[in-house]
Amino acid sequence: DQQVKQNSPSLSVQEGRISILNCDYTNSMFDYFLWYKKYPAEGPTFLISISSIKDKNEDGRFTVFLNKSAKHLSLHIVPSQPGDSAVYFCAATNSNSGYALNFGKGTSLLVTP
Amino acid sequence: DVKVTQSSRYLVKRTGEKVFLECVQDMDHENMFWYRQDPGLGLRLIYFSYDVKMKEKGDIPEGYSVSREKKERFSLILESASTNQTSMYLCASSLGQDEKLFFGSGTQLSVL
Structure with a gap:
């Protein structure tokens, strides 16, 4: 059963605008969440x-928001750039109970000029 | 920079063949993982290892086995390849209790 869900398979955004990628999780034991970006024919980074x-955690153009009560997190990219076009995976884990990440199915982001 | 190297970028095998996928990391990481990525299914964990000679089943271990004889090397073995094992295989490693995984570039395996 999928414990991490990304319900939007794809998203298209104009360059300069905000991209918002969403992720929901079902396991209340998850306490650490990550976002990975993947280009075709490359491993996720x-x-x-x-x-x-x-x-909330912010790093340059990227901000991740966590709403624990709703079991929801989102990734905001502002401003979006064409080079941001990639598949974005949300991942979650419990830092005390194991070493493996649970991944969502991914959202393919296309940023158009 | 952490480097996770997968021996092949592309591999074509026949049904029933034994297939070895090799992965080497150069950062002395304790933990190593094998995932497969399929369209619409995301990344699914096959096996992982948190120490030499240790292995744990992931979510989809059926049809696979692994070997970790040395800390830096983690091998995925398909004993008898089948067409439903055609996929992108991704190796990853992480340090101790660090949740962050570092991935290799992947091996696109086609089983005909």
Whole structure:
């Protein structure tokens, strides 16, 4: 059963605008969340993460928001650039119970000029 | 920079063949993982290892086995390849209790 869900398979945004990618999780034991970015024919690369003790983490153009009560997190990219076009995976884990990440199915972001 | 190297970018095998996918990391990471990525299914964990000679089943271990004889090397074995094992295989590693995974570039395996 999918514990991490990304319900939007794709998203198209104009360059310069905000991209918002959403992720929901079902396991209340998850306490650490990550976003990965993947270009075709390459492995995923780490983008940004957030611990459950925070509700926001920012790194340059990328901000992740966490709403624990709703079991929801989102990745905001502002401003979006064509080079941001990629598949974005949300991942979650419990930092005390194992080493593997649970991934969502991914959202393909297309940023158009 | 962490480097996770997968021995092949593309591999074509026949049904029933034994297939070895090799992965090497150069950062002395304790944990290593094998995932497969399929369209519409995301990344699914096959096996992982948190120490030499240790292995744990992931979500979809059926049809696969692994070997970790040395800390830096983690091998995925398909004992008898089948067409439903055609996929992109991704190896990853992480340090101790660090949640962040570092991925290799992937091996696109086609089983005909």
